[in-house]
Amino acid sequence: MIKSIIRWLDKRALPDEEYLTRVRKSVRAFERIRPWLIGLHAILLFACIGLAVFVCFALAQIMKLGVQAAPFQGMGVFGFALGGSFGMTWGLLMHHSIRGLLDASFGIRDLRLLIRYHDALCVMNDQMTEKVTDSNASECLRTIG
Numbered sequence: 001m002i003k004s005i006i007r008w009l010d011k012r013a014l015p016d017e018e019y020l021t022r023v024r025k026s027v028r029a030f031e032r033i034r035p036w037l038i039g040l041h042a043i044l045l046f047a048c049i050g051l052a053v054f055v056c057f058a059l060a061q062i063m064k065l066g067v068q069a070a071p072f073q074g075m076g077v078f079g080f081a082l083g084g085s086f087g088m089t090w091g092l093l094m095h096h097s098i099r100g101l102l103d104a105s106f107g108i109r110d111l112r113l114l115i116r117y118h119d120a121l122c123v124m125n126d127q128m129t130e131k132v133t134d135s136n137a138s139e140c141l142r143t144i145g
């Protein structure tokens with residue numbers, strides 16, 4: 001346990017290049033499994049919607065019983081608690097499926113932008129060092145010649 005915490009703390013002190021290689025690997029891995037994630041969350045969303053439709057029909061059938069369900073009148077509090085817990089679980093599952101579907105559909109933009117801007121910064125830095133070395137070389141040639 002302590003070793004995993006120490007490893008987690010060491011990740012924060014990584015050099016930029018090593019961190020960027022890890023980010024590139026994770027983005028590539030995400031792109032490989034992205035279609036599967038979209039499919040999984042779409043199936044989960046449709047299952048939640050199907051469950052909601054089924055529960056509505058089941059409740060309609062229970063309401064038709066009316067007076068015949070008189071012996072179960074004392075179970076109202078238990079039914080309310082059970083229904084509330086099922087409703088909260090269903091809502092959490094719906095939220096997770098919608099959020100996962102959106103995340104998988106639009107990807108991880110912040111990491112892609114991090115890679116793009118880091119690469120652009122490296123190119124700009126290389127261009128600046130080339131200009132500096134070229135100006136220094138020409139200046140040195142002028143002093144020698």
